[in-house]
Amino acid sequence: MHERYCSIDWRKCRLEHRVKDAMRRFIWYRLSANSPLTADGNFKLLMSNQDVLERHPFPWSAEACLAILGGFQAKRDIFLVFRVFYRWASLKKIAGFTREISSFLDDIAAPEAESYKSVKLRNSVFTAAEESLFVAALENTADDSSYFAFRDNVMVHLNWELGLRTEQVAGVDGNHLVEVVGPNGVSYFHLKIIRLKQRSYKSSYRNRVVSEVLAKKLKNLIALRVKNFGAEVEELPLFVDSGNRRVSGELIRNAIVWMCQQAKLSPGTSTFLRHNMAQKLADQGTPGDLISDMLDHTTKIAARYYVQATPAIAKIKARALGKNATYKELMSLMTGALVHRHDATDSATIVRGVVATRYIGNIGVCGLDVDTACSKNPIYSCYTCRKFQPFINGEHDNVIAALRSEVQLMLDQSLDLGENKVVLQLEKTIEHASDILERCKAHIEGSH
DNA sequence: AAGACCACCTTCTGATCCCA
DNA sequence: TGGGATCAGAAGGTGGTCTT
Numbered sequence: 142m143h144e145r146y147c148s149i150d151w152r153k154c155r156l157e158h159r160v161k162d163a164m165r166r167f168i169w170y171r172l173s174a175n176s177p178l179t180a181d182g183n184f185k186l187l188m189s190n191q192d193v194l195e196r197h198p199f200p201w202s203a204e205a206c207l208a209i210l211g212g213f214q215a216k217r218d219i220f221l222v223f224r225v226f227y228r229w230a231s232l233k234k235i236a237g238f239t240r241e242i243s244s245f246l247d248d249i250a251a252p253e254a255e256s257y258k259s260v261k262l263r264n265s266v267f268t269a270a271e272e273s274l275f276v277a278a279l280e281n282t283a284d285d286s287s288y289f290a291f292r293d294n295v296m297v298h299l300n301w302e303l304g305l306r307t308e309q310v311a312g313v314d315g316n317h318l319v320e321v322v323g324p325n326g327v328s329y330f331h332l333k334i335i336r337l338k339q340r341s342y343k344s345s346y347r348n349r350v351v352s353e354v355l356a357k358k359l360k361n362l363i364a365l366r367v368k369n370f371g372a373e374v375e376e377l378p379l380f381v382d383s384g385n386r387r388v389s390g391e392l393i394r395n396a397i398v399w400m401c402q403q404a405k406l407s408p409g410t411s412t413f414l415r416h417n418m419a420q421k422l423a424d425q426g427t428p429g430d431l432i433s434d435m436l437d438h439t440t441k442i443a444a445r446y447y448v449q450a451t452p453a454i455a456k457i458k459a460r461a462l463g464k465n466a467t468y469k470e471l472m473s474l475m476t477g478a479l480v481h482r483h484d485a486t487d488s489a490t491i492v493r494g495v496v497a498t499r500y501i502g503n504i505g506v507c508g509l510d511v512d513t514a515c516s517k518n519p520i521y522s523c524y525t526c527r528k529f530q531p532f533i534n535g536e537h538d539n540v541i542a543a544l545r546s547e548v549q550l551m552l553d554q555s556l557d558l559g560e561n562k563v564v565l566q567l568e569k570t571i572e573h574a575s576d577i578l579e580r581c582k583a584h585i586e587g588s589h
Numbered sequence: 590a591a592g593a594c595c596a597c598c599t600t601c602t603g604a605t606c607c608c609a
Numbered sequence: 610t611g612g613g614a615t616c617a618g619a620a621g622g623t624g625g626t627c628t629t
Contacts, residue, residue: 591628592628
């Protein structure tokens with residue numbers, strides 16, 4: 142099922158024979174006990190750090206081991222592999238490796254992993270325009286006259302709609318599409334999708350609902366495959382290559398790249414489509430646990446980063462939009478005209494309120510009659526209200542700072558990701574307040 | 590030309606430990 | 610006592626070359 146292979150070549154090893162022999166036995170053990178990829182990865186890490194090992198004559202003392210660990214460049218991974226190697230060798234009683242030094246190594250904390258570092262910063266998702274181009278390409282290339290072209294289209298559609306990993310797409314068989322006819326005669330479709338990376342589940346498949354359009358495509362593709370290869374292929378892989386073997390992840394990736402070319406977009410990947418789906422859901426305020434469920438994650442950890450990334454994206458969008466003349470015009474229509482504080486004749490109309498834990502009393506006047514209670518949520522709602530006339534020298538920056546600290550507080554304390562919607566709302570208010578601030582600054586500069 | 594193979598790199602998971 | 614951190618392992622992605 143996997144597309145990568147080991148390339149363990151001991152000619153690459155220039156270490157002295159005792160260390161080399163121990164490593165050979167260790168890698169052999171890893172091959173028998175773990176996946177080939179793991180053994181291969183361990184071998185590569187050890188080989189790429191030979192110069193560090195060479196610097197310290199074997200057998201290594203505890204001090205030498207410390208020096209070796211300190212000399213490793215790609216800290217964490219090689220640290221763990223070296224320790225596992227040493228532990229194994231000492232358990233096998235290989236000469237030169239001692240139990241004492243092994244337990245000494247066990248007491249050293251491994252360098253920290255920087256998990257999910259880049260997920261947090263990820264903000265490359267399709268814009269609305271790109272998304273419509275992509276969807277249009279999915280429609281335009283859905284030509285079911287030949288199996289292979291249509292196969293690529295359906296694979297990409299599947300990836301797009303369900304946010305699957307490539308291996309899950311490859312794992313679809315002809316009999317995995319299930320049609321359920323409802324009481325009113327309407328059909329619903331679900332597809333059996335294989336689970337990956339989830340050792341705790343008893344069932345290796347899970348049902349995912351697919352859209353009518355996709356179900357239709359799948360049905361057509363199954364029919365096409367049966368026509369080409371005979372009825373018995375219904376039980377077999379749905380997506381196959383020219384040699385009638387299940388497609389590799391690479392073919393699926395190529396299909397996605399090809400689809401992006403059709404849509405005149407920069408090349409995408411299956412992970413990109415997954416992230417795009419997850420981030421769009423998060424942007425709409427979808428709770429993190431729902432996102433992790435849709436992505437087939439077993440924990441909320443990864444989904445949390447999509448949710449946390451959302452306000453950052455909102456800021457970037459705000460900055461980009463701020464440069465756009467049309468957007469500025471739209472924003473200026475949202476609130477009333479700018480006024481000077483000394484022009485406010487009736488002090489009762491001045492807006493006052495609390496943002497986060499901060500009292501704000503100098504941002505503008507409200508156009509409502511003095512004895513009319515505002516039905517909205519003053520200060521929070523003012524910046525998008527037509528009745529609101531901002532002060533040119535108002536403390537809009539204080540409002541923004543207070544709102545920002547409120548957002549930060551929510552992100553820091555919020556364990557329930559369902560509160561994400563509130564964060565989005567706050568970010569929107571920050572955007573509008575920032576715009577007012579900009580307009581006030583421009584007004585002041587213009588009058589000098 | 591399609592797709593297999595390769596080296597190197599990034600991202601995500603499940604089990605277990607740890608602690609307020 | 611449940612969520613976060615850690616650990617060891619396994620999956621995906623990139624940009625090539627090789628094979629059929």
